[in-house]
Amino acid sequence: xxxxxxxxxxxxxxxxxxxxxxxxxxxxxxxxxxxxxxxxxxxxxxxxxxxxxxxxxxxxxxxxxxxxxxxxxxxxxxxxxxxxxxxxxxxxxxxxxxxxxxxxxxxxxxxxxxxxxxxxxxxxxxxxxxxxxxxxxxxxxxxxxxxxxxxxxxxxxxxxxxxxxxxxxxxxxxxxxxxxxxxxxxxxxxxxxxxxxxxxxxxxxxxxxxxxxxxxxxxxxxxxxxxxxxxxxxxxxxxxxxxxxxxxxxxxxxxxxxxxxxxxxxxxxxxxxxxxxxxxxxxxxxxxxxxxxxxxxxxxxxxxxxxxxxxxxxxxxxxxxxxxxxxxxxxxxxxxxxxxxxxxxxxxxxxxxxxxxxxxxxxxxxxxxxxxxxxxxxxxxxxxxxxxxxxxxxxxxxxxxxxxxxx
Amino acid sequence: xxxxxxxxxxxxxxxxxxxxxxxxxxxxxxxxxxxxxxxxxxxxxxxxxxxxxxxxxxxxxxxxxxxxxxxxxxxxxxxxxxxxxxxxxxxxxxxxxxxxxxxxxxxxxxxxxxxxxxxxxxxxxxxxxxxxxxxxxxxxxxxxxxxxxxxxxxxxxxxxxxxxxxxxxxxxxxxxxxxxxxxxxxxxxxxxxxxxxxxxxxxxxxxxxxxxxxxxxxxxxxxxxxxxxxxxxxxxxxxxxxxxxxxxxxxxxxxxxxxxxxxxxxxxxxxxxxxxxxxxxxxxxxxxxxxxxxxxxxxxxxxxxxxxxxxxxxxxxxxxxxxxxxxxxxxxxxxxxxxxxxxxxxxxxxxxxxxxxxxxxxxxxxxxxxxxxxxxxxxxxxxxxxxxxxxxxxxxxxxxxxxxxxx
Numbered sequence: 001x002x003x004x005x006x007x008x009x010x011x012x013x014x015x016x017x018x019x020x021x022x023x024x025x026x027x028x029x030x031x032x033x034x035x036x037x038x039x040x041x042x043x044x045x046x047x048x049x050x051x052x053x054x055x056x057x058x059x060x061x062x063x064x065x066x067x068x069x070x071x072x073x074x075x076x077x078x079x080x081x082x083x084x085x086x087x088x089x090x091x092x093x094x095x096x097x098x099x100x101x102x103x104x105x106x107x108x109x110x111x112x113x114x115x116x117x118x119x120x121x122x123x124x125x126x127x128x129x130x131x132x133x134x135x136x137x138x139x140x141x142x143x144x145x146x147x148x149x150x151x152x153x154x155x156x157x158x159x160x161x162x163x164x165x166x167x168x169x170x171x172x173x174x175x176x177x178x179x180x181x182x183x184x185x186x187x188x189x190x191x192x193x194x195x196x197x198x199x200x201x202x203x204x205x206x207x208x209x210x211x212x213x214x215x216x217x218x219x220x221x222x223x224x225x226x227x228x229x230x231x232x233x234x235x236x237x238x239x240x241x242x243x244x245x246x247x248x249x250x251x252x253x254x255x256x257x258x259x260x261x262x263x264x265x266x267x268x269x270x271x272x273x274x275x276x277x278x279x280x281x282x283x284x285x286x287x288x289x290x291x292x293x294x295x296x297x298x299x300x301x302x303x304x305x306x307x308x309x310x311x312x313x314x315x316x317x318x319x320x321x322x323x324x325x326x327x328x329x330x331x332x333x334x335x336x337x338x339x340x341x342x343x344x345x346x347x348x349x350x351x352x353x354x355x356x357x358x359x360x361x362x363x364x365x366x367x368x369x370x371x372x373x374x375x376x377x378x379x380x381x382x383x384x385x386x387x388x389x390x391x392x393x394x395x396x397x398x399x400x401x402x403x404x405x406x407x
Numbered sequence: 408x409x410x411x412x413x414x415x416x417x418x419x420x421x422x423x424x425x426x427x428x429x430x431x432x433x434x435x436x437x438x439x440x441x442x443x444x445x446x447x448x449x450x451x452x453x454x455x456x457x458x459x460x461x462x463x464x465x466x467x468x469x470x471x472x473x474x475x476x477x478x479x480x481x482x483x484x485x486x487x488x489x490x491x492x493x494x495x496x497x498x499x500x501x502x503x504x505x506x507x508x509x510x511x512x513x514x515x516x517x518x519x520x521x522x523x524x525x526x527x528x529x530x531x532x533x534x535x536x537x538x539x540x541x542x543x544x545x546x547x548x549x550x551x552x553x554x555x556x557x558x559x560x561x562x563x564x565x566x567x568x569x570x571x572x573x574x575x576x577x578x579x580x581x582x583x584x585x586x587x588x589x590x591x592x593x594x595x596x597x598x599x600x601x602x603x604x605x606x607x608x609x610x611x612x613x614x615x616x617x618x619x620x621x622x623x624x625x626x627x628x629x630x631x632x633x634x635x636x637x638x639x640x641x642x643x644x645x646x647x648x649x650x651x652x653x654x655x656x657x658x659x660x661x662x663x664x665x666x667x668x669x670x671x672x673x674x675x676x677x678x679x680x681x682x683x684x685x686x687x688x689x690x691x692x693x694x695x696x697x698x699x700x701x702x703x704x705x706x707x708x709x710x711x712x713x714x715x716x717x718x719x720x721x722x723x724x725x726x727x728x729x730x731x732x733x734x735x736x737x738x739x740x741x742x743x744x745x746x747x748x749x750x751x752x753x754x755x756x757x758x759x760x761x762x763x764x765x766x767x768x769x770x771x772x773x774x775x776x777x778x779x780x781x782x783x784x785x786x787x788x789x790x791x792x793x794x795x796x797x798x799x800x801x802x803x804x805x806x807x808x809x810x811x812x813x814x
Contacts, residue, residue, distance in 0.1 A: 009612040010643035013670055016583055016617070018532045018554070024676045048484060056478030059688075063470035071463030075656035077455060110517055110682040117681045121553060125425045142680040146528060147425070176423055205416040210423070236417035249482035251687030263420055269431045273549040274524045274681070275517040280658030281466075282686055 023145040027138060028365045036359045042391035043359040044378040047186065047334055051382070053305060054249045055289070055298050062288040066281070074284040080272045081264070082108030082256070083283035089290050090256055098232035099240070104261045107268060108278045112216055112243040112255040114271075116143035119212060119239065121270045122263075123176060124149045131175035133161050135337070135366030135375070137186050137214060140179060151368035158328060160185065160192030163199045170207035177210045182230055184217040184333025187366045187377035191331055194227045201233045211238045216246050216255075217333035219299050222307035224331045236260055244286055246334070247299050252282045306334065312385040313378065313392060320396030322403055334381040337363065340374045341403070347373070349402045358394040430552040434545060435772045443766045449798035450766040451785040454593065454741055458789075460712060461656045462696070462705050469695040473688070481691040487679045488671070489515030489663070490690035496697050497663055505639035506647070511668045514675060515685045519623055519650040519662040521678075523550035526619060526646065528677045529670075530583060531556045538582035540568050542744070542773030542782070544593050544621060547586060558775035565735060567592065567599030570606045577614035584617045584646075589637055591624040591740025594773045594784035598738055601634045608640040618645045623653050623662075624740035626706050629714035631738045643667055651693055653741070654706050659689045713741065719792040720785065720799060727803030729810055741788040744770065747781045748810070754780070756809045765801040 029045060036043035066074050081087065087103035094101050109115045116139060124130070124147035132140070134153035141151075152173045155162050161180055180200065182192040192200070204211050213230045231238040235258075243255035257267065271277070289295065313336065314329060327338040340346070346362035353359060363375025380388060436452060443450035473481050488494065494510040501508050516522045523546060531537070531554035539547070541560035548558075559580045562569050568587055587607065589599040599607070611618050620637045638645040642665075650662035664674065678684070696702065720743065721736060734745040747753070753769035760766060770782025787795060 010641070010667075011615070011617040013617075013667065013673075016530060017673060018528065018530055018535075020532075021529060021673060021676070024680060026676060027679060051479035051483050054479055054482045056474055056482065059478070059482065060471060060474040063474065064467060067463055067467040067470065071466070072458035072461055075461045075463065075466065075658040076458050077657045110686075113680075114682040121425065122428060123423060123425055125427075128425075139680075139683070144680075146677065146680055208418070210418040210420075234417070249688075250484045251482040253682060253684070253686040260417075260420065266420075266424060266428060269428070269433060270553065272434060273431060273520075273546075273553055275521040275660060276546070277660070279517075279660040279686060279689055281656075282659075282689065 020146050020148060023148055024142070027142060029138065029361055032359060032361065035354065041354070041357045041359055042383070042387055042394065044380070044391060044395075045359040045361050046382065047379050048382040049246055049250060049334070050302070050305060053302050055294060058289055058294050058298075059249070059285065062285045066284045066288050070284060074281045076280060078277050078280035078283070080268050080277045082106065082278060083280065083287060086283050086287040086290070089287060094258065097226075098228045099258065100235060101258050105258050105264060107257050107259075107264050107271065108283060109255045109257060109271070110275065110278050111245055111250070111253045112214065112241045113139050113143060114274070115241045115255055115257045116140050116214075118257075118267050118270050118274065120144045120147040121274070122266050129173050129175040131169065131173065131178045131209070132368060133180060133185070133188075134368065135187050135363060135372055136179065136368065137181055138366055140214070141368060153368055156185070156188055156190055158190055160190045160196060161200065163196040163203070166200065166203050170203055170209065174207070175209050177212055178204055179212045179214065180230065181214045182218075182227070183215055184220065184330050184335070186217070186333070186335050187337050187361070187363065189328035189330030189333060189336040191227065197227065197230050197233060201230060201237070205234065205237060213238050213240045215240065216243045218242065219247055220303055220306060220334070221332035222303055222310065231258060239263065247295060247302070248286065248289065252286060254278065254282055254286050303332070306381050309380045309383075309385065309388060310336070312388045313380040316389045316392035320393045322396070322400050324403065325399070334379055336378050336380065338376050338378065340376075340399075342374050344402055345373050346376045349376070349398060352402050353395055353398040356394040356398045358391045358398065360395065427553050427555060430555055431549070434549060436545065436768055439766060439768065442761065448761070448764045448766055449790070449794055449801065451787070451798060451802075452766040452768050453789065454786050455789040456653055456657060456741070457709070457712060460709055462701060465696055465701050465705075466656070466692065469692045473691045473695050477691060481688045483687060485684050485687035485690070487675050487684045489513065489685060490687065490694060493690050493694040493697070496694060501665060504633070505635045506665065507642060508665050512665050512671060514664050514666075514671050514678065515690060516662045516664060516678070517682065517685050518652055518657070518660040519621065519648045520546050520550060521681070522648045522662055522664045523547050523621075525664075525674050525677050525681065527551045527554040528681070529673050536580050536582040538576065538580065538585045538616070539775060540587060540592070540595075541775065542594050542770060542779055543586065543775065544588055545773055547621065548775060560775055563592070563595055563597055565597055567597045567603060568607065570603040570610070573607065573610050577610055577616065581614070582616050584619055585611055586619045586621065587637065588621045589625075589634070590622055591627065591737050591742070593624070593740070593742050594744050594768070594770065596735035596737030596740060596743040598634065604634065604637050604640060608637060608644070612641065612644060620645050620647045622648065623650045625649065626654055627710055627713060627741070628739035629710055629717065638665060646670065654702060654709070655693065655696065659693060661685065661689055661693050710739070713788050716787045716790075716792065716795060717743070719795045720787040723796045723799035727800045729803070729807050731810065732806070741786055743785050743787065745783050745785065747783075747806075749781050751809055752780050753783045756783070756805060759805040759809050760802055763801040763805045765798045765805065767802065
């Protein structure tokens, strides 16, 4: 053997990737973000919370306090399950929403995205059937594609998942679990009606599927009354996910999941192998902010600003969008969703829109089967009213161009 | 359908876990930690860095600076690849060690544990063969067991992996990759000799396997000269992992991997689905600490303290341990490893040791095939000399009891 091999021979990397990598693609949103970094483009494509609302001062105070009083512990390894006082805080918090959770039911995660990945790891064997809404959260598809499930979908309308269609699908498809975003759905902006939640829980039980309830936006309700979470209706059959990303800040990557204790134990095993535990320091800081009661007043502030922005976007859409479109009027959250006539393709529209210096996410990205080509998602949380108005005006122009002479 | 189903029927959870969960078990170390939380037990079982050395003040200053000057960006979503200035810092840092890395070759991870999981996800199909040292790092086995590989092992001696045995194994077993801990091995405390590194790189190339070089402790050398990292010998065929866990603090969960750019792109796809990205805030803070040049002087301090503790442990072992044992004399890191006569079982010894109020990790945990039952690992980083001496005295007693009347 000659040492000249070194430096010449290298792995043919394309031949050694696992077969699951064939199913993994980059998020169209992350790719779009690169285009929309140009400052002259008004982008409704991202899902960024408004950074000017981040509680920066409170973070500074919390970091100083934690490092002064508990620095060594906050910087050391910690339990996989999460920092106990933060688990206690979260358990108490969700009990107020009617979820009878104890700290043993809670696992801290690196954002909700990690919770989705852990669910994939713990539950999905290749070929398992998963039922999602159509459209559904793109990040869930990205997490789960690695585990090679088969997706079946149920459509949604202004009241969320079409639960009236669910029984036939459950009977025929026998999914392992049902994935649902009940509040201010991403991307659809819809909220699952109360009576549909009850029906969903009953049908899931009847047909032997558990429910994954993904609720990152539930606290960001601008109007109307809170509806009890699905997990409060049947906590033994629901895994519930939420996050600090939309209420405190996404850059800390801190979320949590609630499940029966024996399920948490399995999720903990998977998390141990995935990253040992979530940052101790970040958990100490978030706990300090929470314990000082800042979260509640802060969320009020966010709600007020996001409501103004939603109102501004809806008004501008009325003014600038052509006839023949429908859209959701979300009662909270960060997104709304637009349905165009069937003959309009949102990807073609996107190119027209980029010419007008405005961006959105084509809706097909949110459909597991790639349908929904006549839809798109708009984000209203991360810019002020003037920019929203101007962006919608530009998008109206693109829509008019794309729709003229067709149909 | 009666609504009385609700609350009665629940998923039979034991029937819905994925088949990979059958391969996942809790770390014996995490389980032992619970026993050793009793303050009267002197525990050499963990792998904790010394918390009294954490640069707490520097973290306070960095948090204050980052939040004052860049708070909104530090708390917002960020790129999956990592915070660009930190990638540039790391690229420059490793170039000093002879690794010609550019920022595009770097991916920031939630500790090295996540890097191991991403490698599993991107490369391991069920049944793929992986070659590890025996013993090897337990966390790697935990991460990879989820992907159901087949392990083959090569033994190590005081100079690290027995590279002289490697060619026969590679020829016969055709592993997809070779996993190696070159510096101050966990658990063995050994360092891979320079000429073995060259031979390893040549053999890997000849037999079409790539190398995963796991180097969490490389900067913690107490004595002897640095040996160039394996990746510097053949960067197109090596994935290199390291972490801030042992040099700054493990509680921030911040590590990095270096690989050819096209491999980084695949790892980024997997990370996007796993957790979107590593905490922006943590990366800003670590970057601030690094840019201020604190890391280098801080690492010097750690080296000095850990060397004293290693010396203390080695001296006490000479004094208190019975005849018939051998152990490593690590030139750095946190661990040393003990070989006992074949007739002694380390699990039985552990029970004797716990009676004496001292703990360690039985070595079989580090062998993929569960062999190595006559070995154990000792950690010397996380307590002062008096406690180390007393712990080794107790362990000597347990050893004498277990070895008397046998053999």
